[in-house]
Amino acid sequence: xxxxxxxxxxxxxxxxxxxxxxxxxxxxxxxxxxxxxxxxxxxxxxxxxxxxxxxxxxxxxxxxxxxxxxxxxxxxxxxxxxxxxxxxxxxxxxxxxxxxxxxxxxxxxxxxxxxxxxxxxxxxxxxxxxxxxxxxxxxxxxxxxxxxxxxxxxxxxxxxxxxxxxxxxxxxxxxxxxxxxxxxxxxxxxxxxxxxxxxxxxxxxxxxxxxxxxxxxxxxxxxxxxxxxxxxxxxxxxxxxxxxxxxxxxxxxxxxxxxxxxxxxxxxxxxxxxxxxxxxxxxxxxxxxxxxxxxxxxxxxxxxxxxxxxxxxxxxxxxxxxxxxxxxxxxxxxxxxxxxxxxxxxxxxxxxx
Amino acid sequence: xxxxxxxxxxxxxxxxxxxxxxxxxxxxxxxxxxxxxxxxxxxxxxxxxxxxxxxxxxxxxxxxxxxxxxxxxxxxxxxxxxxxxxxxxxxxxxxxxxxxxxxxxxxxxxxxxxxxxxxxxxxxxxxxxxxxxxxxxxxxxxxxxxxxxxxxxxxxxxxxxxxxxxxxxxxxxxxxxxxxxxxxxxxxxxxxxxxxxxxxxxxxxxxxxxxxxxxxxxxxxxxxxxxxxxxxxxxxxxxxxxxxxxxxxxxxxxxxxxxxxxxxxxxxxxxxxxxxxxxxxxxxxxxxxxxxxxxxxxxxxxxxxxxxxxxxxxxxxxxxxxxxxxxxxxxxxxxxxxxxxxxxxxxxxxxxxxxxxxxxxxxxxxxxxxxxxxxxxxxxxxxxxxxxxxxxxxxxxxxxxxxxxxxxxxxxxx
Numbered sequence: 175x176x177x178x179x180x181x182x183x184x185x186x187x188x189x190x191x192x193x194x195x196x197x198x199x200x201x202x203x204x205x206x207x208x209x210x211x212x213x214x215x216x217x218x219x220x221x222x223x224x225x226x227x228x229x230x231x232x233x234x235x236x237x238x239x240x241x242x243x244x245x246x247x248x249x250x251x252x253x254x255x256x257x258x259x260x261x262x263x264x265x266x267x268x269x270x271x272x273x274x275x276x277x278x279x280x281x282x283x284x285x286x287x288x289x290x291x292x293x294x295x296x297x298x299x300x301x302x303x304x305x306x307x308x309x310x311x312x313x314x315x316x317x318x319x320x321x322x323x324x325x326x327x328x329x330x331x332x333x334x335x336x337x338x339x340x341x342x343x344x345x346x347x348x349x350x351x352x353x354x355x356x357x358x359x360x361x362x363x364x365x366x367x368x369x370x371x372x373x374x375x376x377x378x379x380x381x382x383x384x385x386x387x388x389x390x391x392x393x394x395x396x397x398x399x400x401x402x403x404x405x406x407x408x409x410x411x412x413x414x415x416x417x418x419x420x421x422x423x424x425x426x427x428x429x430x431x432x433x434x435x436x437x438x439x440x441x442x443x444x445x446x447x448x449x450x451x452x453x454x455x456x457x458x459x460x461x462x463x464x465x466x467x468x469x470x471x472x473x474x475x476x477x478x479x480x481x482x483x484x485x486x487x488x489x490x491x492x493x494x495x496x497x498x499x500x501x502x503x504x505x506x507x508x509x510x511x512x513x514x515x516x517x518x519x520x521x522x523x524x525x526x527x
Numbered sequence: 528x529x530x531x532x533x534x535x536x537x538x539x540x541x542x543x544x545x546x547x548x549x550x551x552x553x554x555x556x557x558x559x560x561x562x563x564x565x566x567x568x569x570x571x572x573x574x575x576x577x578x579x580x581x582x583x584x585x586x587x588x589x590x591x592x593x594x595x596x597x598x599x600x601x602x603x604x605x606x607x608x609x610x611x612x613x614x615x616x617x618x619x620x621x622x623x624x625x626x627x628x629x630x631x632x633x634x635x636x637x638x639x640x641x642x643x644x645x646x647x648x649x650x651x652x653x654x655x656x657x658x659x660x661x662x663x664x665x666x667x668x669x670x671x672x673x674x675x676x677x678x679x680x681x682x683x684x685x686x687x688x689x690x691x692x693x694x695x696x697x698x699x700x701x702x703x704x705x706x707x708x709x710x711x712x713x714x715x716x717x718x719x720x721x722x723x724x725x726x727x728x729x730x731x732x733x734x735x736x737x738x739x740x741x742x743x744x745x746x747x748x749x750x751x752x753x754x755x756x757x758x759x760x761x762x763x764x765x766x767x768x769x770x771x772x773x774x775x776x777x778x779x780x781x782x783x784x785x786x787x788x789x790x791x792x793x794x795x796x797x798x799x800x801x802x803x804x805x806x807x808x809x810x811x812x813x814x815x816x817x818x819x820x821x822x823x824x825x826x827x828x829x830x831x832x833x834x835x836x837x838x839x840x841x842x843x844x845x846x847x848x849x850x851x852x853x854x855x856x857x858x859x860x861x862x863x864x865x866x867x868x869x870x871x872x873x874x875x876x877x878x879x880x881x882x883x884x885x886x887x888x889x890x891x892x893x894x895x896x897x898x899x900x901x902x903x904x905x906x907x908x909x910x911x912x913x914x915x916x917x918x919x920x921x922x923x924x925x926x927x928x929x930x931x932x933x934x935x936x937x938x939x940x941x
Contacts, residue, residue: 225756345811437753439811482757493746495758
């Protein structure tokens with residue numbers, strides 16, 4: 175028994191584990207010394223956690239597009255961050271027009287519905303066109319080909335939108351009825367934060383329910399398991415793939431609406447960072463898995479929001495918030511070392527077996 | 528074999544010399560300048576380029592400067608010494624990489640005599656080594672970082688000038704305003720890692736401490752960051768009465784917006800510097816912009832008012848930023864120096880010795896500009912600045928002047 179263990183463990187394993195353990199040690203040590211310093215009262219952590227949850231909800235909705243497309247085509251759609259950008263960047267003009275006419279604050283619910291419609295419609299259309307023009311002709315090509323095409327499509331979309339709307343930043347008008355807040359445990363909870371968290375959870379449940387319990391969801395899972403067999407069973411594979419891209423685009427558009435409630439400034443390069451974070455979240459949760467992407471996104475949002483101050487303040491690192499991206503990616507590396515399939519990844523592969 | 532080749536070459540060279548000597552009178556001028564001369568044929572234009580940020584989120588800064596130069600060219604009748612002025616350039620993107628790329632392009636063009644630019648100090652740090660080595664003079668209308676004109680410093684290059692104020696002045700004025708006018712004793716600063724922001728907040732902090740104030744925290748954000756919650760939480764833990772963040776857009780707008788929803792910072796005053804004096808601050812930060820203050824150079828006077836009237840007539844809008852008058856002066860300093868050193872031939876050919884041009888610019892004195900009476904220091908500082916502080920009100924642009932009080936024009940309200 176001991177012998178087989180010794181044979182199985184290689185030097186690389188020991189090295190990787192040593193890296194992982196030392197990072198975990200630094201994180202724990204940093205957190206304890208920060209908490210012992212007592213620089214931040216409890217309400218600060220609560221406030222940061224709520225902001226982190228809201229951010230995580232936005233990442234989760236963007237991550238849907240990555241994870242569902244991966245689940246079906248085994249391909250990473252790198253143009254998804256630009257699909258995400260297209261929605262809010264188009265809807266900002268609608269929002270500004272509504273604000274100028276005064277309609278926005280008179281009928282905030284109807285206005286928000288109109289903005290959401292535009293913000294979700296444009297990315298849905300773009301995602302479907304992307305599939306039809308860029309990916310369908312390459313479906314049987316080697317896997318590297320659609321990947322490179324996706325990067326090209328990403329740049330194409332980026333500069334099309336720069337050409338359309340210009341390279342400046344545009345501000346979303348504030349909706350006054352959403353600016354109120356409730357006092358809770360010594361902090362202010364803003365209606366926008368609640369709207370973002372609730373909106374993300376509802377969207378998530380709708381998507382999960384659709385994949386799990388509807389006929390088209392069943393067909394999607396069937397295509398993801400085995401395309402040929404699904405086709406022989408009478409499933410229109412092309413239609414299912416188009417539908418998946420459409421749903422991914424719509425959910426990115428919904429994420430765009432929520433994102434602009436939190437960060438009301440849009441520009442043509444706004445998609446890059448949320449896109450790469452959502453991709454990280456999808457990998458963290460186990461790519462191809464809908465609840466996994468949600469879990470990964472929430473963890474990532476919380477880590478980014480709470481992490482820098484919690485882990486690094488106690489270690490005496492100056493301006494820890496600059497390192498929030500580093501923290502997010504280090505956690506990704508840790509997860510990949512200890513659980514290469516992602517947090518919920520394994521269950522899927524067992525189900526498939 | 529080699530001997531014969533070199534013989535042929537030297538024969539051609541000698542022949543060439545004889546031929547040029549026998550040519551028309553225009554060629555009698557021999558250039559003795561240390562770093563060379565620019566020859567401008569009788570019908571060729573004088574080429575002045577710009578390296579400004581004319582695209583992207585900070586485009587207003589560079590476009591405003593370019594507009595100022597265009598008005599100066601109009602005022603000169605589009606001519607310097609009877610040669611038309613050719614004015615074109617590159618976008619520097621307000622970043623070190625953008626400055627590097629644009630600087631490389633401009634440095635490869637030997638017809639350029641002077642460059643108006645850069646817009647941002649980070650661009651200057653990357654572009655100036657290239658432009659200086661190419662022999663150009665560079666004159667910036669909006670670089671304010673201290674070390675660009677600090678003698679004996681790696682970022683100070685020969686041939687670099689600026690008509691914008693040095694941040695030594697701006698940081699000290701901001702600290703004076705906050706401590707003595709607002710009576711605030713606890714402040715925090717945030718920078719974004721750029722040359723300009725880092726040095727300006729450092730200068731502000733030093734002066735603020737000298738007055739007797741306390742700096743609770745000096746921290747930073749990264750360019751491209753949207754979620755400021757963790758940095759604002761660290762700032763809030765020191766409970767400052769004012770946060771000074773001399774950064775750019777869009778990060779500045781995110782800070783203004785999110786500070787209002789951070790526990791402990793709801794009523795903290797916010798202040799930026801000239802990088803955040805732009806209509807886009809008001810457009811992007813929305814209602815949260817109310818009460819946000821920026822320090823910025825103050826330009827007043829009849830000549831300036833006449834200039835603004837021309838600006839409105841030509842571009843159909845009020846000046847969109849602050850450095851239009853500085854750019855106007857920058858062009859005119861270059862023009863005056865060219866007129867002083869250029870050697871004119873009978874047929875209209877013009878020679879501009881590059882080192883002499885630099886020397887003439889360093890010797891600028893008692894220059895009557897829109898921004899005051901200017902003189903250039905041996906390291907290239909040509910400004911004569913007064914710093915004002917302006918306050919934004921939601922939906923109103925430009926922001927209103929609140930300090931120094933003696934410059935506030937009485938308003939015509941009944």
